[in-house]
Amino acid sequence: MLSITAKQRLVTLLIIDSIIVSLSVFVGFYVLQPFFEGYTIKLLLLSSLILLISHHVSAHLFNLYHRAWEYASVNELLMIVKAVSLSIAVTAAIVPLFTHKPPFLRLYFITWMMHLILIGGSRIFWRIYRRAFIDSTIKKKPTLIVGAGRGGSMLIRQMLSTPYMGMEPVTVVDDDKNKQNLSIYAGVKVQGYVKDIPELVKKYKIKKIIIAIPTLTQKRLKEISELCEGLGIEVYRMPNIENVMSGQLKVSEIKKVEVEDLLGRDPVHLDMAMISKELTHQTILVTGAGGSIGSEICRQVCKFSPERIILLGHGENSIYTIHQELFNTYGETIDIVPIIADIQDRSRMFQIMADYKPYMVYHAAAHKHVPLMEYNPKEAIKNNILGTKNTAEAAGAAGVNKFVMVSTDKAVNPPNVMGATKRIAEMVVQSLNSESNVTDFVAVRFGNVLGSRGSVIPLFKRQIEVGGPVTVTHPDMTRYFMTIPEASRLVLQAGALAEGGEVFVLDMGEPVKIVDLATNLIQLSGYKVEDIGIEFSGIRPGEKLFEELLNEDEIHPEQAYEKIYRGKVAAVSREQVDSIINDLLTGYTKEKIINYTNR
Structure with missing residues (x-):
């Protein structure tokens, strides 16, 4: 060249x-x-x-x-x-x-x-x-554009003027009948409706599809993705048009449509003023700050300009990573403090709380892997129960305004150690709230988050990369799913709503079949299910076929806020909680741990 x-x-x-x-x-x-x-x-x-x-x-x-x-x-x-x-x-x-x-x-x-x-x-x-x-020497893939509006026009122009994208715009589809047969840019014409995608893919040997409708709803995106199933091509989305016009993103910064995009959930709209009142110019502490949820909570908190954020975690590599990320973005305006500490170390937690006196604590540190905790129940007790007790009591002693514990749907009727220890941790938080006149203690319960470490999505992706098969435990296995950013934002909103003692439950939408999740991920990766294969490996120790967010008698019909419910979870006294913990410390079995959650 x-x-x-x-x-x-x-x-x-x-x-x-x-x-x-x-x-x-x-x-x-x-x-x-x-x-x-x-x-x-x-x-x-x-x-x-x-x-x-x-x-x-x-x-x-x-x-x-x-x-x-x-x-x-x-x-x-x-x-x-x-x-x-x-x-x-x-x-x-x-x-x-x-x-x-x-x-x-x-x-x-x-x-x-x-x-x-x-x-x-x-x-x-x-x-x-x-x-x-x-530019003719650069090999380009025939590409179909969905959307003949401003976004589609900008994208086609960018593709033609930027050969390194490796895409050749061939045709456009749009459901507006008035745009049919119109030339959008440089002779690239609208030649059909969305329903015509399979036919046009075969006719023009399309290798990529890019959705150029920034205002597309999650439901419509899912419908288009389902229409592309079995075609053996990758589906992409162009960035939001407002971000392009403001210079935050380039038109060429397209991204693959991921499983997270197909949940059919509308974006979360937060009460910014309410959350800002709790976070802006305050000192915020996040435990488990290096984890999937904890790190995203830190990112979301920083958007509200706290005076200081304390990143507390046990793993130095994960804390180093999130500290560097936040420091590079907010280092000039926010005091970002990385703290290596174990929540099981009671004196250390009391010392940190006393030194920094945070206004709010988000407690995201926990052992969360269900099968692993079946083999290591003592560690689940030490981390999930005692660690929560140490952190919460230290927060109360330091006069923290709000303590928000991140919980899980696995705490409902738990058949496993992980879920049972998280339910007992909820009891700890509720019991402390009844005794405190300063700190509001609450828990926020939600299901699985897509893309978190140890979740099925990274596992499925690795299996697809090596050619399969994708392993699913059971054909009827279902789970509630939410994206990490959505879950973290709702945790912030629930914290702002907290008055003390609540167990908030996030609206997780409809449960998703794991086998459907695997099928979608295979097809979004540009393969056919029969090429990769799906194998059923059997239910693992401690797993349930179906997850629940609340017991039937815990359902509170009205929302406390959009996608947030207040659970009617019965509080347990401090004496009862202490008795449970003391009993577990003197001797425990899996059955004994689980039985305490069913009383």
């Missing part, structure tokens, strides 16, 4: 423009010679010199020498018109000072026309040459 440096390009443009400008006056004089009176070669040279100087000055003002002309558009051509017009006007004003004659307008008009044609043409030539000879 032809490649020149920025300096070489600048010199080349200066030489080309100088030749065009210098000769244009003489060509105009030759064309209009019969009409000239009193113009000598000396005056023509003077006019040419003044025009040359004024042109380079105006070209500098309008940045004609530092533009990527291979991507030239109407805006760039307008800059040429402005620069040329300014240089001609300046010359027409200065030359009469030497000739003592009024400016010869015909000469300047012809010169102006020649400048526009030749200078503009020299720029456009590079774009044509690049597209015809250089």
Whole structure:
């Protein structure tokens, strides 16, 4: 591929423009010679010199020498018109000072026309040459665009002017009948409706589909994705048009449609003023800050400009990672403090709370892997129960305003150690609230989060990458799912709503069959299910076929906020909780742990 440096390009443009400008006056004089009176070669040279100087000055003002002309558009051509017009006007004003004659307008008009044609043409030539000879060497995949609006037009233009994207826009579909057969950009036409995608994919041998409708609902996105199932192609989305227009993202920053996009859930709208009142200019502490949920809570908290955020975790690598991420983004405005500590270390937790006196604590540290905790019940007791007790009591002693514990749907009728220890942790939090006049203790319960460490999505992706098969425990296994950002935002909202003692339950939508999740992920990866395969491995220790968010007698019908319910979970006294913990510390079995949650 032809490649020149920025300096070489600048010199080349200066030489080309100088030749065009210098000769244009003489060509105009030759064309209009019969009409000239009193113009000598000396005056023509003077006019040419003044025009040359004024042109380079105006070209500098309008940045004609530092533009990527291979991507030239109407805006760039307008800059040429402005620069040329300014240089001609300046010359027409200065030359009469030497000739003592009024400016010869015909000469300047012809010169102006020649400048526009030749200078503009020299720029456009590079774009044509690049597209015809250089860009043609880049292998591009035939691409179908969904959406013929502003987003689709911008995307097609970007694809044509940016060959490194490796996509060739072939056709467009749109459900607006008034846009059918219209040419959107550069001859790329709307040739059908969304329902016609399978037919057009076969007709044009499409390899990629890009959805260019930023306002598309989750439900409609799922319908389009289902329409593409079995076609063996990858489906992408372009970024939000507002983010593109504001410069936050580029049109070319498309992303694959992920399983998270197909949950059919509308975006969460938070009460920003309520949350801001709790977080802005405050000291916030997050336990488990290096984990999937904890780290996302930290990201969401930082958007509300706290004075300080304390990242507390046991693993130094994960805390280092989230600290670096947040410091690079917010380091100049927020005091970001990384703390390596184990919530099982009671004296350490009391010391940290006393030193920093946080206004709010989000407790996300926990052992959450169900099968692993079946083999390690003592660790589940130590971390999930005693760790929560240490952290919550330390928060109460330090006068923390609110303590928000992140819980799980597995705490409902738990058949496993992990769920049972999380339910007992909820009891700890509720019992402390009944004794505290300062700290509001609450728990927030939700289901699985897509993409978290140890969840099925990363596992399925790894299995697909190596060619399969994807292993699913049981064909009827269902789970509630939520994205990590959505769950974290709702935790913040629930914390702002908290008055003390509540067990908030997040609306997880409809339960999803794990086998359907696996099928969608295989197809979104560009494969067919029969190519990868799905195998059923059997239910693992401690697992349930169906998860619950509340017992039947715990359901509170009205929402406390959009997608947030208050659970009617019976509180347990401090004496009862202490008795349970003391009994477990003297001796425990899996059955004994679980039985305490069913009393």
